[in-house]
Amino acid sequence: MLIVLATLAVLQETIFNNLVIAGYHPDTLLSATVVAGLSLGEDMGARIGFLAGLAADLFTTTAFGLEALVLLMVGYGAGRTGSGAERLSPASFSLSTGVWVIGATSAYALLGAILGAPALPPSRLATLLVVSGAWAIALAVPLGKLIRWTPVSYTHLT
DSSP states (O other): OHHHHHHHHHHHHHTGGGOOBTTBOOOHHHHHHHHHHHHHOHHHHHHHHHHHHHHHHTTOSSOTTHHHHHHHHHHHHHHHHOTTGGGSOHHHHHHHHHHHHHHHHHHHHHHHHHTTOOOOOHHHHHHHHHHHHHHHHHHHHHHHHHHHHSOOOGGGOO
16 A cells, blocks of 8 residues: 555656646545545544655645645544445445545645635635545546555554
């Protein structure tokens, strides 16, 4: 799973950051965290979210650890609500992922505003949420297949 997260972080910086719609790009590590939580439960969702967040923190200018904290909570929350996600149709799974990404992006924007980061105007925030949700819906099924295919061992993530 560590190799998958490292690969996603590199792909995010080299490819996905250049796939821009209305000024925003997909967040593959956030989407992967939500998919992991929905697919593998809260424990693995939190662990994978924390590791994905650390990888994302290496490439951002925000306070180191902020992304890790946010993705840890997102992975845990998606895992708590995602029991039975493996029984969902691909469309329902994708929509669930999109809703979680929109919620997480909203929470991240709120946390940033509380911590003094420059806030987006409401119209730009709405655009960000729509684009983020659309990307998450598009990425959910391929990421789900990748995450379920990858062998997960608790000993490698502790």
